[in-house]
Amino acid sequence: xxxxxxxxxxxxxxxxxxxxxxxxxxxxxxxxxxxxxxxxxxxxxxxxxxxxxxxxxxxxxxxxxxxxxxxxxxxxxxxxxxxxxxxxxxxxxxxxxxxxxxxxxxxxxxxxxxxxxxxxxxxxxxxxxxxxxxxxxxxxxxxxxxxxxxxxxxxxxxxxxxxxxxxxxxxxxxxxxxxxxxxxxxxxxxxxxxxxxxxxxxxxxxxxxxxxxxxxxxxxxxxxxxxxxxxxxxxxxxxxxxxxxxxxxxxxxxxxxxxxxxxxxxxxxxxxxxxxxxxxxxxxxxxxxxxxxxxxxxxxxxxxxxxxxxxxxxxxxxxxxxxxxxxxxxxxxxxxxxxxxxxxxxxxxxxxxxxxxxxxxxxxxxxxxxxxxxxxxxxxxxxxxxxxxxxxxxxxxxxxxxxxxxxxxxxxxxxxxxxxxxxxxxxxxxxxxxxxxxxxxxxxxxxxxxxxxxxxxxxxxxxxxxxxxxxxxxxxxxxxxxxxxxxxxxx
Numbered sequence: 001x002x003x004x005x006x007x008x009x010x011x012x013x014x015x016x017x018x019x020x021x022x023x024x025x026x027x028x029x030x031x032x033x034x035x036x037x038x039x040x041x042x043x044x045x046x047x048x049x050x051x052x053x054x055x056x057x058x059x060x061x062x063x064x065x066x067x068x069x070x071x072x073x074x075x076x077x078x079x080x081x082x083x084x085x086x087x088x089x090x091x092x093x094x095x096x097x098x099x100x101x102x103x104x105x106x107x108x109x110x111x112x113x114x115x116x117x118x119x120x121x122x123x124x125x126x127x128x129x130x131x132x133x134x135x136x137x138x139x140x141x142x143x144x145x146x147x148x149x150x151x152x153x154x155x156x157x158x159x160x161x162x163x164x165x166x167x168x169x170x171x172x173x174x175x176x177x178x179x180x181x182x183x184x185x186x187x188x189x190x191x192x193x194x195x196x197x198x199x200x201x202x203x204x205x206x207x208x209x210x211x212x213x214x215x216x217x218x219x220x221x222x223x224x225x226x227x228x229x230x231x232x233x234x235x236x237x238x239x240x241x242x243x244x245x246x247x248x249x250x251x252x253x254x255x256x257x258x259x260x261x262x263x264x265x266x267x268x269x270x271x272x273x274x275x276x277x278x279x280x281x282x283x284x285x286x287x288x289x290x291x292x293x294x295x296x297x298x299x300x301x302x303x304x305x306x307x308x309x310x311x312x313x314x315x316x317x318x319x320x321x322x323x324x325x326x327x328x329x330x331x332x333x334x335x336x337x338x339x340x341x342x343x344x345x346x347x348x349x350x351x352x353x354x355x356x357x358x359x360x361x362x363x364x365x366x367x368x369x370x371x372x373x374x375x376x377x378x379x380x381x382x383x384x385x386x387x388x389x390x391x392x393x394x395x396x397x398x399x400x401x402x403x404x405x406x407x408x409x410x411x412x413x414x415x416x417x418x419x420x421x422x423x424x425x426x427x428x429x430x431x432x433x434x435x436x437x438x439x440x441x442x443x444x445x446x447x448x449x450x451x452x453x454x455x456x457x458x459x460x461x462x463x464x465x466x467x468x469x470x471x472x473x474x475x476x477x478x479x480x481x482x483x484x485x486x487x488x489x490x491x
Contacts, residue, residue, distance in 0.1 A: 052440070092164050166420075186222035334468060383398070410428045443469035
């Protein structure tokens, strides 16, 4: 994320609330109206995007041919193999926190919509996208209390504009350990590995068990050696700071471990963390409080709190004039994609349990209303907006052509001529032409509060794409693709 004081921490809080909401309901499906977009194509392209973000030695089945192997000496100076993983956005730093969140969300999509992804013919691609991340985490977790959480330095990385295959910037690696804890990133990585263990449980039981063992160790490390990771790794503070602390990640990891293991201790941890050891006789009440908080957010997305013209006290999520949820100027679509996933998933669970959503202005909101709004946000992203522009790169006829992405904007393929650090700014960054490569499936930052968008490479707040923008949309597109297939089957 370019020159960022970027915060994606609220995303974990939203999903934490959803996981708690789902303790109350069961999974089922629902049919809907015929879609206006090809969600199957959107699903396919969203999974393809992760191949463009790969770091390390690329496999022979790599479909993105303009990328080549890169960062093949990561960790060498520290005596550890850190080759692999993902670049988080349009630069070449491997940040552990957003990478872990990305894998958690990809895994959740693959769990929640396993049949839909398989029916679309993309099970292997989803598994490969997840495993590319978890293989890296296994390398990075070199000891129960040691996790390597970053490779590269944002300041020196942003000084250069090069293809990842040509990198000349620092590849210094950073770790957390018992003396330098980092509960946020350790817990998020634990969540990712626990969620991924569920994905691979049937297809590779031994790999699943390995992931779960590491997840347990990382959770224990995160919990017993508590500390803010951006204090232990100051190089991360300017890009992924921990402003809200590590409590949400600890709860998030505990819930995923509960789901992966069935162990009551992890659910007890979630409850006890809030109320203390006297909680046992009040667990239902505490869970109801969590449910209330989660549904408060869902109602806010649906604009079903009492209207209030005061932006500071208005409980509803702000929207653009065309109806897109709007949280902040910088990379707003990260929030839209996560909200769409939350609403789609909770809609299914409400439908399966035969329940309604209760909001301040409507005490019986049908589950279909949640899915309908999730679809409206997905459709906006795909092009149903005032500019008729798809914010999924490579989808449709009109999409951003100057994505803030070093590899996509740079000439040559995986084996092109070498271009130096600052030379790329002159040769590639500053030109007004379209990128020579299309980073298919990337969800860019998106429009501003007035539904406006400037397709300019230097406009990184709007034109940079991130892995955690696209990961939730894998689940959303899979769900909506099921809807259209079911609708056509009934005709």
